[in-house]
Structures are given as C-alpha cells and as structure tokens.
Amino acid sequence: MSEPDERPPSFMVKGQYIKDLSFENPNAPHSLAVLETRPSIDVRVDLRAQKLQEEFYEVQLAVNSRATLEGATLFLVELVYAGVFEVVNVPADRLEALLWVECPFVLFPFARRVVADVTRDGGFPPLMLDPIDFHALYMQQRAKKSQEAEQQQA
Template sequence: MTEHTNGAAPQVPQVKMSILAQFIRDMSFENALAQKGLQNADVSPEIQVQVSLDARKRAADHQYEVSTKFRINSKNKNDDATLYLLELDYAGIFHVENVPEEHLHAFLLIECPRMIFPYVRRVVSDVTRDGGFPPFMLEPVDFAALYRQQMQRVAAEAQNTTADA
C-alpha cells in the first residue's frame, strides 16, 4: 500500500528574522586635514575601506548580536598624507528562528549585515559630510564573499597551527 501526499512537499519551517535594535557601538572620526591647518591644498583622495564582522548569541532565545566594523581611511594620492580616518562599529540585535544550526553562522554574518548596511552607509555619508568632506557613499558590500574569505582565512590559520604542532 502506498501513501499519497497529493504531490505536496514536506513543510519546512519558514525562516523568521527581525531587527530588534540597531546602534552605533563605537565611532571615531579624525579630520587630519583640518588638524594640519591645510586649506584648499592639492588634494586627490584615495579611499580604502576595511570591513570585519562578528556575531554572538545573546542570553534571550533566538537573539543574536551582529557587529559590522568599518575602517575608512582617506589618503591624498599626491603625498600619501591621511585626510581623514573613520572607524565605525555598528551593531544590530536580531531575532532569528528556523535557520538550521549548520547554516546559522553564515546566515548571521551574511544576511544580518546586509539588513543593516543601508543604515551604516547613511552614517558614513553623514559623518564624512559633517566632517568637512564630500559625503562618502559606501559601495555595496558582498557579505557572502567577505564571509567566504573569512572562512578561508580561518581554515588556513587552523592548517598552519596543526602543521606547526
């Protein structure tokens, strides 16, 4: 005797995610150009952006804190002098349910930062503008590629550690 399911696939629980809060954990903006007293200098900015991510479980069920850290360094191409340095640690508290345990780490470090990125972008734009520079609009970040690079780096470090033992 065969069981008929009317072609329906088994029900997979729907992933639930919501942003409970988001905030600036830490921020620093240094306007080196103004500190040096340079006005209308021959400036040709070159901007470097570094991004790092971190996630941790909170005490409450299904809650996680995800931190995105941006280090934005603007230097003058002509003499390599720093124009400004912006360091921003922006975090979100997320409620996440029904993500399989083996995918949770990737979900937290890809999907969660993607959700708060527009707010990070606005903060960076406002701070650089208010700091006396043209607003810097962060390019979209490929958090999936960033995650893959981070996992490759961790795997390489683990391999080096076992090779040294």
C-alpha cells in the same frame, strides 16, 4: 516534555544602533582647502557576531576609513554599527551564514549613510561606500579557517 517549536525559520531586526563612532579631521582647517589631487582612501570592514541569549544575536559591522594625501591624513572614520536580531528555528548549518551574510547586508545601508554624513559634516564630500559582497567575504573567511585547521593538523 516541551512541545516542538513549529514556527517557520526567520530572523527579525529587533534594534540597530551606532555602537562606536569616531571622526578625526587632524589637519582642519587646512585639509578643507579645495583639493586638486584626489586623496587615497582606504576602507576596511570587519564583522563580529555574538549570541546574547536564546534566539537573540548581536551583529557588529565595523567600518574603518582613512583618507590621505601626500602622506598626510585628511580624515579618519571609525564606525561600529550594530544590530540585534531575533533568529527563530534557523538550522544550525545555516546560522553562521545568516549572521555573517544576511545580517550585515541589512545593516550596511545604515552604516553607509552614517559614514557619508559624518564625512560631509567634517567638511569633505560624502564618502559613499561601495556595496560589499558579504557572501564572498564569508566564503573567504571559511576557506581561511579551513586552511588554518588543515595546517594545524599537519
């Protein structure tokens, strides 16, 4: 019979990395001219989490951003920044929130820096992503799943 694990609940970053990165500057060098009009910038964020093995999870933070001006794309950034987290003795009812709120919160500053650096290196002012409320996103996702489940039962 195995001994109960008495370690306190915790999570630790075991590694973090750029999983995928693409930067497109389709109209360079013309797009690098001094812009008199501010471009429209669309930013989308997506999260994924998967169990790798006992106590280890990979969380992926995907950031897609497109800057356009008068219908022309100035730049497109697609980044998947990921981390491997060791999760110890976290109750099952808290695990989902940990993976979808706390882990992305840890990864975000690094992903933000990558996006800023790559846009700057592409010849544009650095794109500084606004902070993201991962808890609000998580709650929206839970509400959406709950609503979909109710509709399927009806």
